[in-house]
Amino acid sequence: MTALDLNVAPLPRLLANRPLWLRVGVVLAGSGLMAAGSWASVPMVPVPMTLQTLALFVIAGVCGPRLAFEIVLLWLLEAAIGLPVLSGGGGGLESFVGPSAGFLAGMLAAAPWAGWLAERFPGFGRLTAIFLLGHALVLLCGWTWLAIGGDPMSAFTGGVLPFLPGAAVKTVAAALIVTLARARLKAI
Numbered sequence: 001m002t003a004l005d006l007n008v009a010p011l012p013r014l015l016a017n018r019p020l021w022l023r024v025g026v027v028l029a030g031s032g033l034m035a036a037g038s039w040a041s042v043p044m045v046p047v048p049m050t051l052q053t054l055a056l057f058v059i060a061g062v063c064g065p066r067l068a069f070e071i072v073l074l075w076l077l078e079a080a081i082g083l084p085v086l087s088g089g090g091g092g093l094e095s096f097v098g099p100s101a102g103f104l105a106g107m108l109a110a111a112p113w114a115g116w117l118a119e120r121f122p123g124f125g126r127l128t129a130i131f132l133l134g135h136a137l138v139l140l141c142g143w144t145w146l147a148i149g150g151d152p153m154s155a156f157t158g159g160v161l162p163f164l165p166g167a168a169v170k171t172v173a174a175a176l177i178v179t180l181a182r183a184r185l186k187a188i
Contacts, residue, residue, distance in 0.1 A: 009064030010185035030071030061178030102145020106138035
């Protein structure tokens with residue numbers, strides 16, 4: 001194994017020199033995981049709490065920056081054309097102008113960033129810090145979008161504060177899942 005191999009997430013390493021259809025399958029499966037995370041939803045106002053970011057950071061940690069970006073982009077394209085891949089089975093262009101729009105944009109930004117850092121700084125503690133910062137990025141984008149349309153303090157108390165405990169739990173869960181998955185995938 002070369003020094004370069006150490007900085008490649010497990011799935012891209014396994015997909016190297018393999019048929020393109022395997023990579024396409026991983027992207028499709030990843031968008032399915034993002035949809036499943038969306039469907040696990042707790043209704044809240046102005047946006048529901050979901051397992052989207054748990055799925056996002058597991059994908060980023062296992063797939064690396066490029067695959068993670070492709071997966072989240074496909075998931076958002078599926079939503080844009082009206083497939084029921086968002087919370088509550090939602091989809092359609094209205095999702096990209098409603099209260100969740102900033103959070104969706106934040107996930108697209110966080111996917112490659114977290115994937116890139118996760119490749120370079122493996123280990124449970126470092127992954128926990130990376131995914132916590134990733135959650136902060138998603139929440140910052142969500143808050144910014146909500147604040148543009150209204151009162152910044154109300155946007156924070158309604159669109160960020162209630163999500164902090166869940167973000168902490170999902171961060172630790174994602175770091176644990178990625179650490180275990182990487183150990184398992186290294187054996188392949």
